[in-house]
Amino acid sequence: MIEVQNLTKNFKGFRAVNNISMTVRKGEILGLLGPNGAGKTTTLRMLTGYFRPSSGTIKIKDFQMPKDAIKIKSLIGYLPESAPLYHNMLVYDYLDYIARIKGIDDKETRYDRFLQLSDLCGLSSIMDKPIATLSKGLKQRVGLAHAMMTDPQILILDEPTSGLDPNQIAEIRDIIKTIGKEKTIIFSTHILSEAEATCDRIAIINKGRVVADDTTASLKQSVKQNSFINLSLKGASKDSAKTLLESIDSNLNVKDIEPVEEDLVSFEITSSDNRDFRSDIYLKIKETDWIIIQLTKESQALEKIFQELTREGA
Amino acid sequence: MKQIKIIAIKEFKDYFISPIAYIVISLFLIVTGWFFFSTFFIFGRADLRDFFSLLPITFSFIIPAITMRLFSEEKNVGSYETLLTMPVSFTDIALGKFLAATMFTASMLIPTISYPVFIAFIGEIDPGPVIGGYLGAVFLAAAYCSIGLFASSLTRNQIVAFIIGCALCFTLTILDKLLFFMPAKIISVIEYIGATSHFTNISKGIIDSRDILYFVSVIFVFIFSTYIVMHEKN
Numbered sequence: 001m002i003e004v005q006n007l008t009k010n011f012k013g014f015r016a017v018n019n020i021s022m023t024v025r026k027g028e029i030l031g032l033l034g035p036n037g038a039g040k041t042t043t044l045r046m047l048t049g050y051f052r053p054s055s056g057t058i059k060i061k062d063f064q065m066p067k068d069a070i071k072i073k074s075l076i077g078y079l080p081e082s083a084p085l086y087h088n089m090l091v092y093d094y095l096d097y098i099a100r101i102k103g104i105d106d107k108e109t110r111y112d113r114f115l116q117l118s119d120l121c122g123l124s125s126i127m128d129k130p131i132a133t134l135s136k137g138l139k140q141r142v143g144l145a146h147a148m149m150t151d152p153q154i155l156i157l158d159e160p161t162s163g164l165d166p167n168q169i170a171e172i173r174d175i176i177k178t179i180g181k182e183k184t185i186i187f188s189t190h191i192l193s194e195a196e197a198t199c200d201r202i203a204i205i206n207k208g209r210v211v212a213d214d215t216t217a218s219l220k221q222s223v224k225q226n227s228f229i230n231l232s233l234k235g236a237s238k239d240s241a242k243t244l245l246e247s248i249d250s251n252l253n254v255k256d257i258e259p260v261e262e263d264l265v266s267f268e269i270t271s272s273d274n275r276d277f278r279s280d281i282y283l284k285i286k287e288t289d290w291i292i293i294q295l296t297k298e299s300q301a302l303e304k305i306f307q308e309l310t311r312e313g314a
Numbered sequence: 315m316k317q318i319k320i321i322a323i324k325e326f327k328d329y330f331i332s333p334i335a336y337i338v339i340s341l342f343l344i345v346t347g348w349f350f351f352s353t354f355f356i357f358g359r360a361d362l363r364d365f366f367s368l369l370p371i372t373f374s375f376i377i378p379a380i381t382m383r384l385f386s387e388e389k390n391v392g393s394y395e396t397l398l399t400m401p402v403s404f405t406d407i408a409l410g411k412f413l414a415a416t417m418f419t420a421s422m423l424i425p426t427i428s429y430p431v432f433i434a435f436i437g438e439i440d441p442g443p444v445i446g447g448y449l450g451a452v453f454l455a456a457a458y459c460s461i462g463l464f465a466s467s468l469t470r471n472q473i474v475a476f477i478i479g480c481a482l483c484f485t486l487t488i489l490d491k492l493l494f495f496m497p498a499k500i501i502s503v504i505e506y507i508g509a510t511s512h513f514t515n516i517s518k519g520i521i522d523s524r525d526i527l528y529f530v531s532v533i534f535v536f537i538f539s540t541y542i543v544m545h546e547k548n
Contacts, residue, residue, distance in 0.1 A: 048399040052548055074401035084392030088331045100320045101400055146396070 001026045001154065001184050002047070007056035009042050016042040018208035019056070024201075026153075029180045031199035031216075032188040035310050039208040040188040041081055044158050047186070048078045060154065074102065077152035081159050083143030087132035091123060091142055094131060095149070102150045117145040120175065137168040144175065155179065157187035161194060173198055192303055196220075206310040219305060229269040229278060232294035233285065238265050241290070245269065248280050264293055317402045321410025322417070325384070329418050334383070339422050342376050346426065360437030362430055366447040366517040370487040370510050373419075373458050378479025380418055381462025382472045384411045389470035404544045408537050412456075412463050419455035423448065442519035450516030453529040454509060458483045460536035467543045486510075486532075 002024040009017040017039040024030050032040050045051040047058060049069045058065035060072050086094055095117070099110045118124040121141040126134060131142065140160065147155055160176070161169045176185060176198055189195055195202050195216070202219055204212040212219065233241055238256055245254045251272045259266040271277055278295060285292055329335040350365040357364070388394040397407060430444045458479075465479035466472075489508030496504050505511060509532070512525040 045395070050395050050398050050548065070401045070403060073399055076399070078399045080392065080395045080399070082392070084394075084396055086328075086393050087391060088328060097320070097324050098400070101317060101402060103401070 001028075001061065002186070003057075003059040004047070005057045005059075007043065007046060007058065008054045009039075009046060009051060010054045015208055017046070017053075020205070020208070020210050022203055022210060022213055024184055024186060026184055027180075027182065029176070029185045029187075029198060029200045031195035031202045032186060032205060033190065033192065033195050033202055033306065034188075034205035035190065038205045038310070040205055041158055042208075043205070044078075044156055044186065044188060048076055048156055049073050050080075074150070075152055075154055077147035077149065077155045079140075079143045079147040079155075079157045079160055082136075082162070083139045083146075085131045085139060085142060085146075088130065090128060090130055091134070092127045094142065095145060098146050098149050104150065113149065117148060120148070121145045122171070137164045140164060140168070140172070144172070148179065153183060155183055155185045155187075157185065159188055159190075161189065161191065169194070192306055204306060204309050211309040212305060227297055229281065230266070230294055230296045230298055231269060231281065231292070232260055232264045232266045234264055234291040234293050236265050236288070236290040241265055242267070244284060244288070245281065248284055249277065251275075252277060260294065266294075317406040318410045318413065321402070321407060322413040325411050325414030326417050329380075329414070334380075335418070338376060338380055339425070342372065342422055343425055345372055350429065360433050360439050362433070362444055362447055363517075365426070365429060366443075366451065367514070369451055370454060370513055371484075373454060374483035374487045375480055376422075377415075377419060377455060377458040378462045378465060378476045378483060381415045381459055381479060382466055382475040384415065384463055385466040386470050386472040386475045390472075398548065404541050408463065408467075408540045408544065412460055412533075412537055412540075415459040415463065416452075416456045419459060420452055423451055423455070440519075443517060446519035446521060447517040449521070450513045450525075453516065453526065454513045457486075457509065457529045457532040457536075460533045460540075461486075464536040464540045464543070467540045467547075 002022075004023070005021045007017055007020045008015065020039075020043060022030075032043065034040050042051060046053050046065075047060075049065065049072060052066065060075060063072050063075075065072060086097075089097070092114070095114055096110065099113065104110045104113060114127075118127065121144050123141060123145060126138055126142075131139065134142065140163075144157075144160065147157065157176070161172050164172065173194065176187065179185070180198070187198075199216055201215050202212070203210055231245075242254050242256060245267065246252060249271070253270045253272065255268045255270075257266050257268050269277070269281070276297065278297060282292065282295065346365060346368060349368050350362075353364060385394070388397060427448075430439055433439050461482045462475075462479040465482065466475040468478060469475050486507070486509040488510075490505050490511050493501050493505060506528070509528075512528045515522055515525045
């Protein structure tokens with residue numbers, strides 16, 4: 001569906017995007033992750049034709065980017081970062097203008113589409129309000145309605161959930177998941193859990209380069225050894241507990257952390273080999289009169305990958 | 315073609331949503347009305363010559379104020395990105411915005427039609443120069459709108475766009491008054507570049523293809539420059 005090869009964009013004196021290549025298949029949800037200033041927005045802007053690439057090719061369906069720009073633009077629904085809209089227009093007038101310019105000529109069809117979109121994006125109560133008076137979340141929804149106006153095959157969303165409250169974030173994610181069943185979606189974010197929850201595939205970008213590009217599941221798989229055990233004990237002293245835990249196996253690395261509650265002691269336990277030590281820990285603690293409050297295995301797979309990949313060379 | 319029309323209508327409506335339109339139109343009518351009628355009864359001539367002779371100067375300040383927001387505001391708010399990622403070409407955008415500004419300046423001239431109507435009651439008025447005058451005014455306005463559009467495409471700051479636009483329009487307006495300082499060899503070229511003489515010809519009622527060609531060329535040159543600026547900046 002989308003093929004990007006050796007895409008590069010230079011601005012005065014620095015290279016924002018450096019030789020990016022990637023492919024997005026039909027019906028896939030791709031999450032573009034990266035720290036601030038990594039080149040996510042620039043990449044998306046080139047895909048949507050707002051920036052001209054300094055070099056490299058963009059192929060969307062059978063169209064090449066600079067040559068068939070108008071055809072490509074009509075295939076893509078794009079929500080720019082922080083949804084820049086015309087502030088002096090009413091929501092209805094704005095949507096009407098967008099629909100006209102995107103070629104929905106028939107008045108009835110336009111009206112039907114507005115009804116569907118206002119249901120999907122929850123706009124029915126704000127149709128008659130000036131855009132300037134809307135809150136950020138509402139603007140974001142109008143922007144989303146704009147992007148989905150012609151029911152495009154490809155949706156490109158630049159940080160669709162930034163600056164929204166938790167309810168709105170959940171709503172937008174639901175919308176993305178719903179429409180993502182039939183459509184190809186690329187969206188950028190710097191919230192890891194969001195990418196993890198919604199994307200089929202994740203590409204991590206740092207300093208203008210793609211440093212990882214894989215399915216969400218296999219990315220997580222690849223760092224399973226990064227999991228650790230969280231242990232909280234009641235009635236134990238820090239030092240004696242630590243000594244006891246370290247005596248279980250020489251591969252264990254015990255680090256004491258800030259306890260979750262008062263009068264507890266908490267540890268973060270990692271092992272250098274890949275074994276699960278939870279039962280050993282339980283059996284060992286059973287011999288004492290301490291009480292186990294918490295014994296969980298946690299994996300911060302994505303966060304770890306993200307930190308490793310984006311810290312490198314920083 | 316359809317896209318141009320949609321953009322033009324949207325931009326034209328935009329003028330009337332904000333108070334700019336009403337402020338600019340009032341200002342224009344007060345300034346031209348005052349200068350025209352303050353001497354009208356002294357000379358006692360039943361024509362609009364004084365009104366039209368003032369137009370190039372008033373236009374060179376009023377029109378950049380109308381056109382300054384066309385691109386600058388969009389760039390500043392960020393909606394320029396929204397606009398450029400919709401299925402429209404640069405030409406559609408430039409022409410649509412140009413047409414909107416031209417239609418707006420033309421609608422600004424409509425209330426002044428009451429002047430010749432009023433004069434017709436008190437004296438014999440020759441319709442030729444009046445019709446020519448309005449035709450010339452629309453051409454002049456269109457040319458200055460294209461200049462203002464170009465100025466606006468250069469910057470995201472509306473005030474800078476206004477000043478650049480004023481400077482360019484004002485230069486074109488006064489160019490034929492500066493001939494005195496020019497070397498003899500290039501006088502005829504400079505005279506042709508100045509806008510006022512072409513406008514004066516048309517407003518006398520003499521509709522010469524050379525004058526019309528002049529305005530069409532100015533419009534073409536500046537819209538094309540706008541296109542190039544848009545292309546280079548993206």
